[in-house]
Amino acid sequence: MNVTDSRLNLHMAAVEAPAHRTTVDPNAQVFNLTVLVQQTSDGTTKARAANLNMAEVQSASMRSALSQIVSAAKKLIAEHIASDRTVPWIEPPQEAIGTESRFMVPLHL
Numbered sequence: 001m002n003v004t005d006s007r008l009n010l011h012m013a014a015v016e017a018p019a020h021r022t023t024v025d026p027n028a029q030v031f032n033l034t035v036l037v038q039q040t041s042d043g044t045t046k047a048r049a050a051n052l053n054m055a056e057v058q059s060a061s062m063r064s065a066l067s068q069i070v071s072a073a074k075k076l077i078a079e080h081i082a083s084d085r086t087v088p089w090i091e092p093p094q095e096a097i098g099t100e101s102r103f104m105v106p107l108h109l
Contacts, residue, residue, distance in 0.1 A: 029109045034093045036100040051093035
């Protein structure tokens with residue numbers, strides 16, 4: 001198939017990275033955190049990591065609970081890496097219980 005210069009230019013423009021994107025650091029560490037979230041009978045939200053051994057959090061909203069568990073997980077992982085300790089991953093991840101919802105959250109350290 002013959003491709004004209006104008007088609008090639010359009011194609012190249014379409015795959016070019018958008019201006020709002022920043023360059024990705026090849027040394028950045030990314031981990032997948034599985035979070036199990038449940039609304040309690042009193043209206044608060046509980047969140048726990050299914051694949052990382054850490055404390056459960058409870059908060060007034062789902063957004064706040066997810067924010068707290070992500071922050072705590074990042075801190076825990078960074079501390080373990082900095083001190084050359086093994087990150088306490090849980091394999092296989094814990095299963096959802098009852099009405100818990102499962103979320104996959106990429107953690108960028």
